[in-house]
Amino acid sequence: xxxxxxxxxVLVRERVSEFRDQVARRLSGDLSEEExxxxxxxxxxxxxxxxxxxxxxxxxxxxxSAQLRxxxxxxxxxxxxxxxxxxxxxxxxxxIKLEEAPDILQELATVQMHAIQTSxxxxxxxxxxxxAGVAADEILDPRPLAEILRQWSTLNPxxxxxxxxxxxxxxxxxxxxxxxxxxxxxxxMHLNAAGQKVLRVFAGGGLGRTPxxxxxxxxxxxxxxxxxxxxAILRVYNRYGRRDNKYKARIKILVKALGVDAFAAEVEQEWxxxxxxxxxxxxxxxxRVAHFFxxxxxxxxxxxxxxFERQLADNKRFAQWVKxxxxxxxxxxxxxxxxxxxxxxxxxPGDVTAEQMEHIAAWADEFGLGEIRIAHExxxxxxxxxxxxxxxxxxxxxxxxxxxxxxxxxxxIIACPGGDYCSLANARSLPIAxxxxxxxxxxxxxxxxxxxxxxxxxxxxxxxxxHMGNIGVLGxxxxxxxxxxxxxxxxxGNESALGKVIGPSxxxxxxxxxxxxxxxxxxxxxxEGEAFIDTLARVGAxxxxxxxxxxxx
Amino acid sequence: MxxxxxxNAGVPQVMDDDWExxxxxxxxxxxxPHRKIVPLSYFRSMLEEHRPSNIQAVWISPDDDFESLVPxxxxxxxxxxxxxxxxxxxxxxxxxxxxxxxxxxGELRAxxxxxxxxxxxxxxxxxxxFAVRADKDIDDAIKSFNHYSVKYQGAVDDPLPLFRRRGGx
Ligand code: HEM
Ligand code: SF4
Numbered sequence: 276x277x278x279x280x281x282x283x284x285v286l287v288r289e290r291v292s293e294f295r296d297q298v299a300r301r302l303s304g305d306l307s308e309e310e311x312x313x314x315x316x317x318x319x320x321x322x323x324x325x326x327x328x329x330x331x332x333x334x335x336x337x338x339x340s341a342q343l344r345x346x347x348x349x350x351x352x353x354x355x356x357x358x359x360x361x362x363x364x365x366x367x368x369x370x371i372k373l374e375e376a377p378d379i380l381q382e383l384a385t386v387q388m389h390a391i392q393t394s395x396x397x398x399x400x401x402x403x404x405x406x407a408g409v410a411a412d413e414i415l416d417p418r419p420l421a422e423i424l425r426q427w428s429t430l431n432p433x434x435x436x437x438x439x440x441x442x443x444x445x446x447x448x449x450x451x452x453x454x455x456x457x458x459x460x461x462x463x464m465h466l467n468a469a470g471q472k473v474l475r476v477f478a479g480g481g482l483g484r485t486p487x488x489x490x491x492x493x494x495x496x497x498x499x500x501x502x503x504x505x506x507a508i509l510r511v512y513n514r515y516g517r518r519d520n521k522y523k524a525r526i527k528i529l530v531k532a533l534g535v536d537a538f539a540a541e542v543e544q545e546w547x548x549x550x551x552x553x554x555x556x557x558x559x560x561x562x563r564v565a566h567f568f569x570x571x572x573x574x575x576x577x578x579x580x581x582x583f584e585r586q587l588a589d590n591k592r593f594a595q596w597v598k599x600x601x602x603x604x605x606x607x608x609x610x611x612x613x614x615x616x617x618x619x620x621x622x623x624p625g626d627v628t629a630e631q632m633e634h635i636a637a638w639a640d641e642f643g644l645g646e647i648r649i650a651h652e653x654x655x656x657x658x659x660x661x662x663x664x665x666x667x668x669x670x671x672x673x674x675x676x677x678x679x680x681x682x683x684x685x686x687x688i689i690a691c692p693g694g695d696y697c698s699l700a701n702a703r704s705l706p707i708a709x710x711x712x713x714x715x716x717x718x719x720x721x722x723x724x725x726x727x728x729x730x731x732x733x734x735x736x737x738x739x740x741x742h743m744g745n746i747g748v749l750g751x752x753x754x755x756x757x758x759x760x761x762x763x764x765x766x767x768g769n770e771s772a773l774g775k776v777i778g779p780s781x782x783x784x785x786x787x788x789x790x791x792x793x794x795x796x797x798x799x800x801x802x803e804g805e806a807f808i809d810t811l812a813r814v815g816a817x818x819x820x821x822x823x824x825x826x827x828x
Numbered sequence: 829m830x831x832x833x834x835x836n837a838g839v840p841q842v843m844d845d846d847w848e849x850x851x852x853x854x855x856x857x858x859x860x861p862h863r864k865i866v867p868l869s870y871f872r873s874m875l876e877e878h879r880p881s882n883i884q885a886v887w888i889s890p891d892d893d894f895e896s897l898v899p900x901x902x903x904x905x906x907x908x909x910x911x912x913x914x915x916x917x918x919x920x921x922x923x924x925x926x927x928x929x930x931x932x933x934g935e936l937r938a939x940x941x942x943x944x945x946x947x948x949x950x951x952x953x954x955x956x957x958f959a960v961r962a963d964k965d966i967d968d969a970i971k972s973f974n975h976y977s978v979k980y981q982g983a984v985d986d987p988l989p990l991f992r993r994r995g996g997x
Contacts, residue, residue, distance in 0.1 A: 283978075286978035297945065310945075313914075313915060314945055427980060430976070432948070432950075432951075433917075433921055433953055434920070435949050436915055436916065436920065513918060514890075514921050514922075553988050553992060560991040
């Protein structure tokens with residue numbers, strides 16, 4: 276993975292000392308809360324319901340084992356012994372003291388980590404997919420360009436006070452696993468007919484109050500122009516994005532107001548001034564960065580390991596886990612393992628204890644190449660595990676409650692922290708996730724249902740991506756009471772779609788029943804081998820609504 | 829006399845401000861423009877009415893279309909860019925354009941809600957003088973310029989991104 280050189284090290288340390296000074300000035304009263312707010316947000320610090328919350332950056336979701344151990348240490352020393360992995364591939368700590376935040380950042384800096392721009396109206400953490408570099412369907416490795424963008428956006432002086440937050444995602448595989456089209460800017464890398472690396476650029480996506488999938492504004496952009504093109508987009512947005520209304524300030528509103536073609540033309544015109552300037556990327560820089568991501572420690576092993584095949588045959592539960600949570604790797608004899616953070620009722624999706632983090636770090640060293648990934652589904656990935664070690668890993672993951680074979684199934688729930696932690700929430704999301712997980716605890720039944728995503732957000736901000744879930748649940752407030760609105764038909768991936776509301780909202784205690792009715796309808800009308808989302812596309816929402824509301828009255 | 833920070837030969841210094849900022853166009857019309865920074869809108873109205881003007885300095889609001897007046901702005905001694913609130917980042921792009929696209933090489937001043945923690949960003953976008961908000965301690969604010977020695981990306985202060993210098997390229 277990327278290794279800091281002297282420049283990166285110094286910058287992160289300079290940031291820590293600047294923030295220490297800002298916190299001191301806040302505590303002494305030199306800075307008002309209003310003045311401090313954007314400064315602390317750009318250092319990942321929120322003021323939440325119970326305490327401060329710190330969001331630590333995990334650039335493009337990649338961690339080393341040493342970094343994960345540090346995250347465990349922070350959880351223990353400064354929080355209550357756990358952390359929360361998010362849909363933005365970051366980690367959040369919920370019980371932080373303002374006075375200690377600079378010390379945490381200082382400790383993080385020792386392992387090349389930081390919380391720079393994990394919040395605030397600036398370019399946020401760059402995301403990509405969790406299998407970058409190892410996916411068998413990968414056309415190119417998106418990580419070098421993600422790192423190049425990370426550096427370019429870090430403390431970029433022109434774009435630190437944008438109208439609103441700004442999120443960029445990259446994908447370079449056949450299948451989009453990075454939810455690219457719900458980002459402010461999304462980039463698909465591919466090879467054109469001449470075999471050159473080119474970029475297909477989308478803009479104007481985002482969830483929240485006005486969910487919109489982004490539109491293509493450029494195709495066939497040579498990769499060397501990534502930075503100048505993104506700069507052109509950001510300059511147009513910075514100058515013309517709305518600032519009068521926080522809810523209309525995202526780039527998606529500008530793209531919609533101007534129309535995609537007019538927006539693209541503005542960007543193109545701006546870009547003509549920047550094209551071929553000093554920020555044009557060089558082959559040397561690409562190679563320098565790409566070099567860090569090239570994994571040279573793979574062993575030459577057989578694609579078929581007889582011991583592994585025997586273990587598969589002998590142990591049904593192991594085989595079930597391999598089938599669901601283990602993925603094909605591009606190097607023969609290796610696989611990628613997803614450790615589910617959703618073992619069922621009792622554990623909020625994405626929550627991982629310090630002890631579990633330490634175990635995962637140890638497994639990454641013992642069975643992998645010392646690397647860990649975070650998925651936007653809030654799971655933890657060991658990207659490079661030898662087939663012959665899978666059984667030993669599984670055994671240990673079971674003991675740590677991290678081996679639930681539910682990847683992509685109904686209980687692989689994405690949920691935001693909701694009303695339990697978040698001061699913006701209209702309703703709690705974690706108890707809903709819990710009650711659904713409790714109702715659907717029969718694994719065989721879940722496996723039979725197949726791929727079905729369920730996403731829950733505690734308010735319209737959509738941190739749980741509810742619009743993108745095959746089933747989405749949104750917490751709403753009605754006269755001070757918690758209600759839940761249900762959408763169906765959302766999807767991520769190449770066929771991204773936004774879900775549609777099925778009708779009036781429900782009380783918390785009705786939710787497991789509602790999900791049951793939806794699943795029941797699916798089971799009644801599906802044809803052999805058809806996924807939930809495809810059945811819905813074929814028969815429409817009516818049978819689902821009829822069943823849900825027939826039972827509700 | 830009010831104080832400003834000005835970058836002199838690369839070194840930020842606190843000094844007396846020998847310009848007076850005139851916020852409203854009505855006030856601008858009532859005074860001699862000598863050593864006054866007047867609104868761009870006022871300057872524009874003078875030009876439109878073909879009235880002789882010896883305006884030497886203007887300030888631009890982020891809503892102003894300054895680009896249509898670039899040729900006329902070249903005769904100024906000072907161009908100031910207003911930050912109606914420190915959260916409004918349009919001024920950074922305005923400054924970047926003035927310096928890089930329109931080659932403005934005279935004094936470029938940040939006015940309005942100009943606070944200590946934004947000064948370094950402003951400097952990187954090409955501002956070389958800073959009218960720090962009056963209720964803030966300017967001798968305290970000037971300390972903020974030396975927090976950073978590393979700059980990843982090119983900006984007005986140094987258009988070469990770090991990657992063109994890394995590894996002695
Ligand atoms: C607990 C503290 C949190 C606060 C105060 C918060 C705040 C917000 C707000 C205000 C928005 C709407 C922004 C807009 O549409 O302009 C938002 C969107 C979002 N947040 Fe959070 N959030 C929090 C936690 C999280 C967590 C835990 C996750 C991941 C699990 C997350 C991921 C997201 C995502 C993915 C979006 C939607 C992005 C989009 O609209 O493009 N946030 N958040
Ligand atoms: S969706 Fe709402 S409740 Fe959930 S974390 Fe985001 S802001 Fe908080």
